[in-house]
Amino acid sequence: MGVIIPLIFLGVMGYALFKRVKIYDEFTAGVGEGARFTLSVLPCLAAVFMMCELFEASGLSAMLEKTLAPVFSAFGIPKELTKLTLMKPFSGSGSLALLTEIIKKYGADSYIARCASVCFGSSETAFYISAVYFAGLKKKRLAIPLIIVLFSGFLATVLGCQLCKFM
Amino acid sequence: MNFIFTAVLMLSIAMLAVVSPESALSSMLAGAERTLAVCASLFAIYAVWCGLSRVAEKSGLSAGMAKALMPLTGKIFASQNKNALEYTSMNLACNLLGLGGASTPYAVKAVRAFEEDGNFFAQSLLFVINATSVQIVPATVIALRAGAGSASPSDIFLPSLVCTVFSTAFAVGLFIVWTKLKKFKGRKRFKKSKGQNG
Incomplete structure (x- = not known):
């Protein structure tokens, strides 16, 4: 490669x-x-x-993480991944650091680390991309495309956590 | 974006005013400082790939590639704008090859070229495709797992591929449905809803 x-x-x-x-x-x-x-x-x-x-x-982000952890668990996303799932759309370097931490903590071949790897690889930093692509344009009607992207990213994470159980 | 920015900013500052007022200014400064670091690496990527892409453009190489893909991209992005489609094809090609750094400058150029025609559909579609990631081989993650002593670092390849294909296909589908619905609703109601969305 x-x-x-x-x-x-x-x-x-x-x-x-x-x-x-x-x-x-x-x-x-x-x-x-x-x-x-x-x-x-x-x-x-x-x-x-x-x-x-x-x-x-x-501390709002920690509060959000705490509130959403049970919701995410209900969708089959382990609570250890709540922060990564929330961080990914905002910061590439931040979520990469989180991923490294998770892999180190739980071991590279653990279920949690494999889920984290799949989630990290299957989505992008949507907010960052939207800022870069649409900088300098007059009309920024981005709300709906952004929501669509975030929603699909979330569904992909749910799917990834299920797939990692047997793949 | 105006709404999100204002809401998050004001809530956070209000919270900080109660919890630790002295850290409000320092965190804003830290954020601004991080911008410079990110812009430095962004410029490094741009310098390499914009330089090369300009050479590819002037030699007629990217135009040739774009021409081959034109029937497809032209239809998908509902555009006849040759420059924009050229950048779009190069962006998609770089993405599929896993050259994330190279794809960004093409996307920015494509979005600006589509702006000339006011082609909001193409701009958003390109954004949706890029923001849901279309990478085939997650090279960074595989390298990271290999470094951490995984028995088979690339065994996440298949689930990652399934997830990324799913998220991109789902988002594109949803976006197209939304565009169709918006057209269907008609102009008057669209104007109303636009006020709410913005």
């Missing part, structure tokens, strides 16, 4: 050379585009991260 990335680079560069593209000039221009993208998402990310930090610091 690891060889894919070098091959892609070699392939694209080789083809561009053949087509007489000024590779350095275009590559630099591309990096410039990247810099502008980064700047355009910065304000949205700052606002979202401030909100997340406050939410965590105020």
Whole structure:
């Protein structure tokens, strides 16, 4: 698998050379585009991260976790995974840290760790993606698509926890 | 987003005002600081992949690939916008290959290109597909489990694949149904509901 990335680079560069593209000039221009993208998402990310930090610091997130644990259990999601399930839509690095912790605590081949791995791999950080994709657009009618994404992510987690019992 | 942001922010701050007023400012600053760290890694990803994608674009490589996929993507995303469809196909291709970093810049470009036509359907559909994850091999998780001494680190491959395919298919289906319903409801009621959703 690891060889894919070098091959892609070699392939694209080789083809561009053949087509007489000024590779350095275009590559630099591309990096410039990247810099502008980064700047355009910065304000949205700052606002979202401030909100997340406050939410965590105020103890509201721990309260939410406590309230939702029995609800999640009713759907077959182990209570050890409540925090991961809640964290995943908001923060990729945060949920990766949680996953590492869970794997260490319960052992890589335990049911809990396998469930956590499946849940982590089967969804994305929806809030982060929405902030990045829709930064700088005038109309942001995102509510319904976001709800749909979160709902399907939740169902996938429920499904994952069942599948891990026998797969 | 305006509603969520305001509600969560005010509730949290109100709570903090009671529990520990001095940590309100420091957590906001911590959040802003984290933004810089994330933006730094985001820029690193963009610098590599935007650079390469620009070279691929100028050589006509991505246009060629997009053209091959055009009948399919054009129909799914209800668009004739060549640039937008080009970015969309590259985004989907990168996703399937598991190049998460490479797919993001294409998605951002595609969303902005669809904006020219006011194609909200295509923008949201692309968001729904990306946000439910379409990765085939969960490489990070497998590496993590191997590092933690798992007997067979890749045995989560099958359940992960089932879950990710399910979540994407379900979300796309639900989104299409919602779009159809919205059209069906008619303009007047749509305007009303839009006020509530926003």
